[in-house]
Amino acid sequence: MKNPLWHYHAAFDADALIRRHEVASRVSNPGMITNFLDVKVDPKIYPSLLDSLAGAVEGVPIPQNWHADMAEWAAALRAVELSRDQFTMIELGCGWGCWMNATGTAARNMGRSVRVIGVEGDPGHIGYAVEALQRNGFAEWEWTLHHGIAAPQGGTALFPTQEGGQWGLEPLFHCDIAQRSDAVATGRYQELPMISLVDLVAEDRRIDLLHVDIQGGEADLIAASIGILERSVAYLVIGTHSRQIEGRLFDTLLNAGWILEMERPAILVLDGQSSPVVHIDGLQGWKNPRLFETVSTEVS
Secondary structure (H helix, E strand, C coil), X not given: CCCHHHCCEECCCHHHHHXXXXXXXXXXXXXXXXXXXXXXXXXXXXXXXHHHHCCCECCCCCCECCCCEHHHHHHHHHHHHHCCCEEEEEEECCCCCHHHHXXXXXXXXXXXXXXXXXXXXXXXXXXHHHHHHHHCCCCHHHEXXXXXXXXXXXXXXXXXXXXXXXXXXXXXXCCCHHHHHHHHHCCCEEEEEEECHHHHCCCCCCECEEEECCCCCHHHHHHHCHHHHHHHECEEEEEECCHHHHHHHHHHHHHCCCEEEEEECCEEECCCCCCCEEEECEEEEEECHHHCCCCCCCCC
């Protein structure tokens, strides 16, 4: 059966775009995985999956690599190609900083100056991101990491404490003071600040890419932040965690005039007995035409 990750829809040639960014001169790095952009990844971030790949030099992720499918790679690199001399991106739910490192490196390879910003709730993953950015040659002034939870507005939320290398942990919102206190007392949660896009984006800053992967909160975040998105964000890449979320994003962004350039729906598992289960998250890539109207030339 054909790999389902080939089944995306794009307004551009995703295969050719990815291949344009392959660094032919990359070499093996002992103990590390070197991807097609020449980004070095430490297998310790996911040892059960990556230990066997230590020292490997990966090919292009067509239709996928261990981390993402070609739809997501192509959408993120599309934002890099549409950027100008300065490439600025924000990764919400950044984990070890995959998209900060990947798109920042691709932009640097194209001669752009770079500014990458990440938000992450897990302190261990923040540590991985710092190590990855340093390993891949980013200067301290080129990156900022926030230990918190991306949300439509400021405040306080609860984030699960780590229990042995977990990924995709979901925060808890809308808890009152007593509920937060009780949850923290169990040792299973920590209180973290909620960080809004208004807090992250200066009014005069153009964000070339906003990458959103926040475990189910993406539709609420986009709907609540549409004003700042319209003013400041040129391209959105969104990991989706249900078909319902995908439909809500369609409603919000199409009604606001955004252009859908990449789409691969979430892949479901059906057992005929229970509700559909998301097996692989979906992916959407959206272009904000307002921020390209004055540009005389751009990548088609």
